[in-house]
Amino acid sequence: MQKPYWNKHLFHWSSIIAMSVVLLGCTKPESKQLTSDGLESLEFKYLGSPGIVTPLELAEDLGYLAPIKLNYQGVSTGGPQGIQSALSGDSDISSPSFAGSAVKMVASGVPGTVVIAAYGTFDDPFAGYYVLENSPIHSARDLIGKKVGTNILGAQVEYMLKTYLKKGGLTPEEINQVTLVVLPPGSSEQALRNKHVDLAPLTGPSIERGGVRRLYRDYDLVGDLTTGTYVMADRYIAEHPNTTRKVVTGIAKAIEWSRQSSRDEVIARFEHILEKRKRPENNAMLKYWTNWGIPSEGGKFEQHDFKIWVDNLIAEGQLKPNQIDYKKIYSNQHNEYSLN
Incomplete structure (x- = not known):
């Protein structure tokens, strides 16, 4: 008989911490030579999901990442796995990941940072x-x-x-x-x-x-709340600051493009992206897309976006009051999106 899952740790961050320590201890930071565009890399590894278009994929299709090209690394099975992939270097950014998992990551001392919103909750008639x-x-x-x-x-x-x-x-x-x-x-x-x-x-x-x-x-x-995030490893950010800034800002622009465009226009763009990438998937889910539910402009964060997740960990005894510094959870410094 399967044991109740509440008796198990939700996500084994301790193993990721150990892995990160090994990686940091055995590998010296590389000296990156900038491209003619001032970027450390023109390739950006990521995870995707069948039949779904993420803000990152939309950003590339709209030209907001150019000359950076996305390099598909495979299917994401969920947020925790996506975060682990980014921290291990298997991808350069997580898949859209639950904000609560990101808070638990930071609380556990894992060297990663939330860089931009990926989705949120809203009055969705479907889900x-x-x-x-x-x-x-x-x-x-x-x-x-x-x-x-x-x-x-x-x-x-x-x-x-x-x-x-x-x-x-x-x-x-x-x-x-x-x-x-x-x-x-x-x-x-x-x-x-x-x-x-x-x-x-x-x-x-x-x-x-x-x-x-x-x-x-x-x-x-x-209610209306940012519930999904993109996470990047601190090591990657330190070694690729310009590439990081280009990608994060591109995602922010894509979020705003989707907000300022009609629903039919966005879905048509999604269908075009699925057709171009030629993977074994179908577009049946696309017509149910309403919006990403991100409450902030450009996917930027404020401390209150994470308070609910921190309070939950405190209530469960996994965190002590005032134990976590919100500034260690997220950063807006790589997001140069502005309405001005």
Whole structure:
């Protein structure tokens, strides 16, 4: 029988710290020769997701990264894995990653920095956490003893589920009776309909096919909030300051382009990007895109954007009050986007 996931550490940052120490101890910083454009590198490694266009990918297609070219390194299975990829050097930036995981990363002493927002929560008519239409589950208490699907442990699904259970009045002991089940990418709907899990995050076509009922959604729990971030390793930033600035500012411009363009225009651009990259994927999800839900202009941060995640770690006893310096979580200095 699978043990309740609450008894496990959400994400094993200690192993990443050890890995980072080894890398820093064995490798001396390289002296980078600048290109004619004043950049340390014209190649930028990243992770992607099937059928999805990220702000980073949109930035390249709009020409905001030129002459830098993106180098696709493979599929991201979730935020924690994306952060680990950036910290290990397998990619130069994380995939869009849950802000709570980024806070836990900094709290654990891992040498990484949040550089720009990637997505947020908003009044999305499509996304949410669903049960089958005839399911007896109608409240948080009904989830005791049940299974919940997720893409990866330690990511946003886990935090939001725990928040929902707490708001539903469950005790820590009762919460421990709810089990997270890690599902392969794209299999949440099938797992729910086959009753391998009792609750799963769904969106778009999964909902249109019917037979499911929404139990809750992120927006109901936290309102308008930056919940997704891009993380870069401090080492990469130090060795590639100009490239970092170019990429981060390009992402900021892409975020604002999507805000200032019509929804149809943005989706058409997304379809064009998917067609050009020629990967085994389909564009069925694109028509459900509304916006990235980033509340700030240019994806910049303020301290209050991270307060909810810090307060949660303090409440769980993983952080002491005033233990973490917010300035170590994020930096806007690489984001040169300005409306002026």
